[in-house]
Amino acid sequence: MFGLFFFILFTPGVSEFLCMSSDLEMSYTFCDATARAFAFHLTPCSVMDKSVWKASLTWIPRSDITFLKIVFTVWYDGAKALHWKEVLCSGVDDEYSVCGMLKGETFASEFDIKGARTKFPKGNYNVILEGFSDDSENNMIICLNFTMIVKQDPF
Numbered sequence: 001m002f003g004l005f006f007f008i009l010f011t012p013g014v015s016e017f018l019c020m021s022s023d024l025e026m027s028y029t030f031c032d033a034t035a036r037a038f039a040f041h042l043t044p045c046s047v048m049d050k051s052v053w054k055a056s057l058t059w060i061p062r063s064d065i066t067f068l069k070i071v072f073t074v075w076y077d078g079a080k081a082l083h084w085k086e087v088l089c090s091g092v093d094d095e096y097s098v099c100g101m102l103k104g105e106t107f108a109s110e111f112d113i114k115g116a117r118t119k120f121p122k123g124n125y126n127v128i129l130e131g132f133s134d135d136s137e138n139n140m141i142i143c144l145n146f147t148m149i150v151k152q153d154p155f
Contacts (some may be wrong), residue, residue: 015147019045023151028133031128031143038142042113047120047150053113058106065101066091067133075126087135122153 018026018040024047028040037060042053068089074082089099098107125148133139 016040018042019113021045022049025149025151026146028144028146031130040144043094048152054110055113056108056110058108059142060106061098061101061103061141063103063133063139064134065089065141067100067135068096068098068130068141069135069137071128071130071137072134073130075128075130076121077123081125120148120150122150 015027015029018028019042020026021044024045026042026045030038039056039058063096066089067087069085069087072082072084073080087149088094088096094100097109101107121153125146125147127148129142129144129146130137130140131142134139
């Protein structure tokens with residue numbers, strides 16, 4: 001039996017289209033200057049669907065993941081709507097599978113996003129996801145800029 005791994009090497013600034021439906025369009029670009037071996041998929045492509053979104057992520061990190069701090073910044077129609085930081089890996093009692101990975105290893109995971117909890121008003125969203133290998137946020141290991149266009153209000 002043959003295993004097939006699908007990796008996409010993206011050039012910074014080139015948008016990768018995730019999905020399009022009658023109520024949602026999603027895409028992402030890298031916001032740093034380094035191309036990455038990375039793939040992200042999301043289903044269903046709808047903010048109106050009351051089910052849970054299923055996401056899959058494949059990534060080959062370019063550095064060891066002993067410490068990982070994630071920073072989310074969400075912009076809605078040009079205004080900052082959310083700024084959230086979380087240390088996912090600290091090197092002690094880490095619960096996430098990405099923690100402890102070595103440079104060049106393949107990380108592949110599937111997870112749920114509880115989309116039904118949030119009602120997204122119609123508009124343009126930009127979600128900046130930054131990953132740092134230090135608490136001072138000086139050593140960025142990944143940066144993604146997700147664009148989400150919600151075409152109709154869920155109300």
